[in-house]
Amino acid sequence: MKSGPQTPLRKHSLADTLAQRLQRRIAAGKFRTGERLPTESELMRMFGVGRSTVREAVRMLSDRGFLNVRQGAGTFVAAPAAFDALVEQRLRRADIRELDEVRKILEAAIVERATARRTPHAARRRTWSGSNPCSPNGARPPKRATWNGALPPTSPSMQP
CATH class of the missing domain: 1.10.10.10 (Winged helix-like DNA-binding domain superfamily/Winged helix DNA-binding domain)
Structure with missing residues (x-):
């Protein structure tokens, strides 16, 4: 066969x-x-x-x-500036749906890597207290994500 x-x-x-x-x-x-x-x-x-x-x-x-x-x-x-200009030209010509597809692929890969590398110590360090707006290490809790009307929301916190 x-x-x-x-x-x-x-x-x-x-x-x-x-x-x-x-x-x-x-x-x-x-x-x-x-x-x-x-x-x-x-x-x-x-x-x-x-x-x-x-x-x-x-x-x-x-x-x-x-x-x-x-x-x-x-x-x-x-010159490296020529590389940047070339990338900028290609992005301007790109279809927004293709850019969104690439963004989703990259975001998934980034989350996957971050999850794989996360240690218990880092997880404790990144938790926020509900009563205190600042965590013990001084970081503030995340704000609601802003919404860009050009791209569809990818998170429930992104509201038009």
Whole structure:
């Protein structure tokens, strides 16, 4: 009896892999902001790939805002502000339903991690007295959450 794969595998191209490696080197500070990347030929030798693979990887990173390609001058690492602007542009173009879905996924993961890491000591420290507005460590009890009309409420305390 034949059965298909339960989880589809994603095939990565050499250009994808090279782009990931270059991006990791940029993040690790091996290529600094404003620094010129090695030439295509040097990158080919460094990574053992062909010219088209290097060009495709550079194009991918340029499209993502990590690199600036200047004709005749070379390829340079973009400033972090360029990364922020790119994220801001993508968020402006995003569908609000997709953003809400991502937010719900992240919130669930955050709560799961916080719950797994919670110690009995931390649980005692975070309890609030009903008669005293301040807990023993000086923290105030949580206020009712504010409601943002652009997003649906995710908590009973979020009321329009």
